[in-house]
Amino acid sequence: MAYPYVSEHEVRILSKYFGDPKQRHLDTYVERGGYSALKKGFDSGSAEVIETVKASGLRGRGGAGFPTGLKWSFMPKDTGKPHYLLCNADESEPGTFKDRELMRWDPHQLIEGCLIGAFAIQAQHVYIYCRGEFFETNQVLARAVEDAYAKGYIGKDILGSGNDIDVTVHQGAGAYICGEETGLMNSLEGRRGQPRVKPPFPAAVGAFGMPSTINNVETLSIIPHIIQNGGAWYRQYGTEKSPGTKLFCVSGHVNKPGNYELPLGFPLMKLIDEVCGGVRDGNALKAVIPGGSSVPIITAEEAGRCNLDYEGCVEVGTMLGCASVIVMDEHADIVKQVRRMVDFYAHESCGQCTPCREGSSWTAQILRRIEDGRGTEGDLDTLMEMTQQMVGTTICVLSDSVAAPVQSSIEKFRDEYLALIRRGERVGAA
Amino acid sequence: MSDIPFKNPGWAGNTGEFDLTEEQVRGDDFVGVRPKHGGHASGAGTLPYMHADKHPDAKLFEGEYGERFDKILTRYPTKQAALLPALGLAQEIRGHVSPEAMDRVAELLDLSPAYVRGVATFYTMYNKRPVGRHLVQVCTNISCNLAGADEVVAAFLRYTDTEIGETSEDGNFTVIEAECLAACGFPTCVQINSRYFENVTPTEVPKICEHLKAQGE
Numbered sequence: 001m002a003y004p005y006v007s008e009h010e011v012r013i014l015s016k017y018f019g020d021p022k023q024r025h026l027d028t029y030v031e032r033g034g035y036s037a038l039k040k041g042f043d044s045g046s047a048e049v050i051e052t053v054k055a056s057g058l059r060g061r062g063g064a065g066f067p068t069g070l071k072w073s074f075m076p077k078d079t080g081k082p083h084y085l086l087c088n089a090d091e092s093e094p095g096t097f098k099d100r101e102l103m104r105w106d107p108h109q110l111i112e113g114c115l116i117g118a119f120a121i122q123a124q125h126v127y128i129y130c131r132g133e134f135f136e137t138n139q140v141l142a143r144a145v146e147d148a149y150a151k152g153y154i155g156k157d158i159l160g161s162g163n164d165i166d167v168t169v170h171q172g173a174g175a176y177i178c179g180e181e182t183g184l185m186n187s188l189e190g191r192r193g194q195p196r197v198k199p200p201f202p203a204a205v206g207a208f209g210m211p212s213t214i215n216n217v218e219t220l221s222i223i224p225h226i227i228q229n230g231g232a233w234y235r236q237y238g239t240e241k242s243p244g245t246k247l248f249c250v251s252g253h254v255n256k257p258g259n260y261e262l263p264l265g266f267p268l269m270k271l272i273d274e275v276c277g278g279v280r281d282g283n284a285l286k287a288v289i290p291g292g293s294s295v296p297i298i299t300a301e302e303a304g305r306c307n308l309d310y311e312g313c314v315e316v317g318t319m320l321g322c323a324s325v326i327v328m329d330e331h332a333d334i335v336k337q338v339r340r341m342v343d344f345y346a347h348e349s350c351g352q353c354t355p356c357r358e359g360s361s362w363t364a365q366i367l368r369r370i371e372d373g374r375g376t377e378g379d380l381d382t383l384m385e386m387t388q389q390m391v392g393t394t395i396c397v398l399s400d401s402v403a404a405p406v407q408s409s410i411e412k413f414r415d416e417y418l419a420l421i422r423r424g425e426r427v428g429a430a
Numbered sequence: 431m432s433d434i435p436f437k438n439p440g441w442a443g444n445t446g447e448f449d450l451t452e453e454q455v456r457g458d459d460f461v462g463v464r465p466k467h468g469g470h471a472s473g474a475g476t477l478p479y480m481h482a483d484k485h486p487d488a489k490l491f492e493g494e495y496g497e498r499f500d501k502i503l504t505r506y507p508t509k510q511a512a513l514l515p516a517l518g519l520a521q522e523i524r525g526h527v528s529p530e531a532m533d534r535v536a537e538l539l540d541l542s543p544a545y546v547r548g549v550a551t552f553y554t555m556y557n558k559r560p561v562g563r564h565l566v567q568v569c570t571n572i573s574c575n576l577a578g579a580d581e582v583v584a585a586f587l588r589y590t591d592t593e594i595g596e597t598s599e600d601g602n603f604t605v606i607e608a609e610c611l612a613a614c615g616f617p618t619c620v621q622i623n624s625r626y627f628e629n630v631t632p633t634e635v636p637k638i639c640e641h642l643k644a645q646g647e
């Protein structure tokens with residue numbers, strides 16, 4: 001089976017072998033040039049690896065867009081303590097479905113990236129924290145790790161370089177909050193996945209109390225390519241401030257949803273119209289969420305001005321997040337969808353902070369009331385005020401993620417709320 | 431730091447779970463598209479779910495499961511870190527994690543029973559009470575919802591003649607709503623036991639259920 005979604009606009013680096021099951025075999029991976037970047041990295045030394053990653057301008061693909069090379073350089077050197085590299089494969093942001101594809105089609109690409117990352121930060125152990133629901137992905141990854149151990153790419157004295165690195169695939173157990181970096185660490189240690197107060201930051205006190213760095217699957221998967229070809233090569237794609245390519249997960253009302261690897265800075269409307277074959281049934285576009293459910297919703301007009309890079313999204317008042325583009329056409333019911341997203345956060349809140357725990361469930365209740373035609377205009381003010389108090393007042397940013405869709409949708413689609421409030425009428429169908 | 435030796439800690443012991451063959455893991459059978467016949471071995475109510483019925487007094491981890499438990503211990507620097515995988519293993523054997531199973535896990539890992547319950551209840555993947563042979567989790571989050579996930583839930587409930595969270599009379603199905611399963615480009619996504627079913631439409635639901643029922647027997 002070929003990978004179902006391709007477009008001539010794509011620059012396929014990470015996703016080059018999507019749809020080719022042979023790529024999961026270690027032999028094929030090596031034949032196609034795999035694990036040569038690892039050797040190159042070992043030969044050049046860890047400082048040089050970090051320099052190359054810095055030069056590439058790579059920014060973390062887990063959502064925040066923090067420069068990866070810089071993050072790696074925060075790790076203390078020669079502490080004599082164990083260091084850990086954690087790979088964040090707990091993909092559960094609604095709208096995001098790239099990490100699963102990366103792991104199940106090209107597991108060795110990720111493993112090689114993990115090994116190079118571990119070498120750069122002097123970690124002896126990599127934990128790949130894979131979402132629990134991914135049973136099959138887990139198995140693919142586990143087989144790949146096992147094969148790499150057998151051939152000496154993982155374990156003691158890798159490729160005769162004198163470096164020892166172990167890799168463990170750890171299966172999560174179903175909690176969105178374990179994607180938050182310190183929540184993930186607690187979960188890995190066998191605790192509830194509740195985020196920790198920072199500082200101390202993970203580079204000082206991380207997993208098992210040791211210096212740790214955490215990176216997303218997509219971030220680590222591109223590392224072998226950057227080490228192999230150099231920072232300048234990576235910069236030929238994308239923009240000055242957001243270099244490189246990125247997997248865009250497009251879902252919702254488009255004709256061809258899927259994962260598309262495009263250079264950053266790609267215009268949003270071009271993505272929808274040319275890459276994804278347009279809005280379903282030729283309908284008019286109503287709204288887009290460009291970065292997964294935690295970022296503000298934008299209107300069709302704003303979407304027309306939006307370029308998909310970190311800065312371009314901020315210009316139209318939203319964020320790139322993990323580039324999970326959710327498209328809604330004229331028949332979408334904004335109030336219902338916002339309520340559904342808030343329900344999600346209310347369910348996933350870990351309960352440590354009052355604004356988040358109480359705020360998210362109250363917000364969900366009020367939205368449900370409005371949806372049922374029992375709301376008042378005053379409810380909208382209450383929602384705005386309440387969500388305002390949920391921003392910046394909590395341990396992690398899950399709480400802020402509730403505010404983003406609620407505030408942006410009330411600002412931009414007030415009419416839909418009012419229609420429900422005044423006449424109890426829905427605007428959309430689904 | 432505990433005294434657990436780091437014996438080949440990277441060996442990810444998931445291999446072999448749910449009886450996937452080499453061909454299935456490495457081939458393209460289960461990836462990308464749903465098999466034409468609508469199901470897959472790993473999505474069936476196979477050994478783990480039947481085991482509990484047949485041996486109610488069995489030790490928590492024995493035989494092959496005992497080996498896997500030992501292997502899990504070698505992968506982490508602390509014993510406590512083995513808690514989540516151990517609970518997962520218990521669930522694989524029994525189909526759910528009962529308070530009694532939590533207590534046994536606590537004993538094995540030198541943790542207090544209250545602590546283990548506190549952790550186990552935090553995570554949604556541990557079934558705290560028995561579920562049907564096929565646990566049907568329909569994603570109703572935004573991308574699937576836009577594609578009509580509500581109707582897929584309704585179709586499953588209609589076929590199984592249950593309410594959300596209730597087990598069907600024949601013990602075959604429990605249907606629940608799930609949060610985003612990270613397959614948003616293939617809506618509606620339904621997870622049945624360990625397997626994903628993607629692009630599910632309401633009309634396909636009876637066919638899927640019948641297939642699963644035949645597998646469970």
Ligand SMILES: Cc1cc2nc3c(=O)[nH]c(=O)nc-3n(C[C@H](O)[C@H](O)[C@H](O)COP(=O)(O)O)c2cc1C
Nearest residue numbers: 060061062088090091092179180181215216219398
């Ligand atoms: C509530 C919450 C959930 C998150 N979920 C994920 C996730 O599922 N996957 C992920 O890679 N990062 C997630 N993140 C971001 C991580 O905290 C972290 O920034 C990221 O893994 C760092 O990797 P990067 O530098 O490669 O982007 C989440 C953050 C928050 C606050």
Ligand code: SF4
Nearest residue numbers: 350352353356394396
């Ligand atoms: S903001 Fe919410 S999810 Fe984050 S730590 Fe506080 S209660 Fe937990």
Ligand code: FES
Nearest residue numbers: 569574610611614
């Ligand atoms: S929204 Fe259903 S899988 Fe993501």
